[in-house]
Amino acid sequence: MGTYLFGDAGELHGPHFDALSALLDAGTFARVEQLGVADGWRCLEVGGGGGSVANWLADVVAPSGHVTVTDLDVARLEERDNVTVLEHDVVSNILPGNAFDLVHARLVLFHLPARDAVLRKLRDSLRPGGWLVLEEFDCLPLEVLSAAPDDAKLIMRVKNALLTLLDHAGAELAWGARIEKALLDTGLNDVSGSREVQEWEGGSAGCRLLATTARKVRDRLPLSDEEFDRYLELMASPETVVSSYAICSAQGRR
Numbered sequence: 001m002g003t004y005l006f007g008d009a010g011e012l013h014g015p016h017f018d019a020l021s022a023l024l025d026a027g028t029f030a031r032v033e034q035l036g037v038a039d040g041w042r043c044l045e046v047g048g049g050g051g052s053v054a055n056w057l058a059d060v061v062a063p064s065g066h067v068t069v070t071d072l073d074v075a076r077l078e079e080r081d082n083v084t085v086l087e088h089d090v091v092s093n094i095l096p097g098n099a100f101d102l103v104h105a106r107l108v109l110f111h112l113p114a115r116d117a118v119l120r121k122l123r124d125s126l127r128p129g130g131w132l133v134l135e136e137f138d139c140l141p142l143e144v145l146s147a148a149p150d151d152a153k154l155i156m157r158v159k160n161a162l163l164t165l166l167d168h169a170g171a172e173l174a175w176g177a178r179i180e181k182a183l184l185d186t187g188l189n190d191v192s193g194s195r196e197v198q199e200w201e202g203g204s205a206g207c208r209l210l211a212t213t214a215r216k217v218r219d220r221l222p223l224s225d226e227e228f229d230r231y232l233e234l235m236a237s238p239e240t241v242v243s244s245y246a247i248c249s250a251q252g253r254r
C-alpha cells in the first residue's frame with residue numbers, strides 16, 4: 001500500500017495548496033457550475049486539502065445545501081454552517097451510500113494504489129442521478145519548451161526524480177489519461193472528459209506548483225544544493241517555459 005508522498009511537508013502545505021488553487025480553481029468551478037450545482041445540493045469534497053473548492057461549493061449550495069469535506073489532514077479545512085469537516089481516509093473509512101448530488105475529488109485518486117476500488121466507493125455514495133467529477137494530472141507530457149540546454153536537463157532530471165518517487169509511493173503517473181474510461185467502467189452514465197496541456201512560465205502558478213512539490217521532497221532528490229537552488233530560480237524566472245502536466249477531468253452520473 002502506498003503512502004501519500006507529500007503528507008509530512010509541514011509549512012510547505014500552504015504554498016502547495018495556494019498554487020493548486022491558483023492553477024486549477026477557475027476550471028474546477030466552471031466545470032461544476034455547468035452541471036447545474038445550486039442551492040440545496042448535497043456535496044462531498046474528497047481530499048479537500050486547502051479547502052478552496054469546499055468553501056466555494058458551500059457558498060453555491062447555501063442556504064439549504066451542504067458540503068462534507070474530507071482529508072487525512074484537516075488542519076486547513078474550515079467548519080462553517082453548511083460545511084462538515086471530516087478527518088477521513090477515503091481508502092479505509094466508510095462513506096454513506098446514496099447520499100450526495102455531487103462528489104468531487106481533485107488530485108487525490110492519482111496518489112492512491114486502491115484508486116479503482118475508491119472510485120466504486122465514490123460512485124456508491126452518489127444518490128441516483130448524482131454527479132461524480134474527477135480532476136487529475138497525466139504527468140508524462142511535462143517537457144521543457146524554453147531554457148538553456150543545461151537548465152533544460154536539470155528540469156527534466158527533477159521531473160524524472162519526482163515521478164520516480166511518486167511511482168514508488170503508489171501514484172499512477174498517467175492516471176489522468178485513464179479517468180474517463182475508469183468512470184465508464186464503474187458503470188456511470190453520461191460520461192465525458194477533457195484534457196488540456198498548457199504552457200507554464202517561470203513564476204506562474206504551474207511553475208510554483210512544480211517548485212513547492214520539489215521542495216516537499218527535497219531530501220529525496222538526488223541533487224546538490226547548487227542544482228536545487230538553480231531549479232528554484234528557473235521555476236521563478238519568466239525565461240523558463242515548460243509544457244504542463246496534462247490537466248484531465250472527467251464526469252459521469254449514477
Ligand SMILES: C[S@@+](CC[C@H](N)C(=O)[O-])C[C@H]1O[C@@H](n2cnc3c(N)ncnc32)[C@H](O)[C@@H]1O
Nearest residue numbers: 004020047048049071072089090091106107108
Ligand atoms: C495534491 S493534494 C490535492 C488537494 C485538493 N484536492 C486540491 O486539489 O487543491 C491531495 C490531497 O489528498 C489528501 N489525501 C491523500 N490521501 C488521502 C486519503 N487516503 N484519504 C483522504 N484524503 C487523502 C491529501 O492529504 C491532500 O490534501
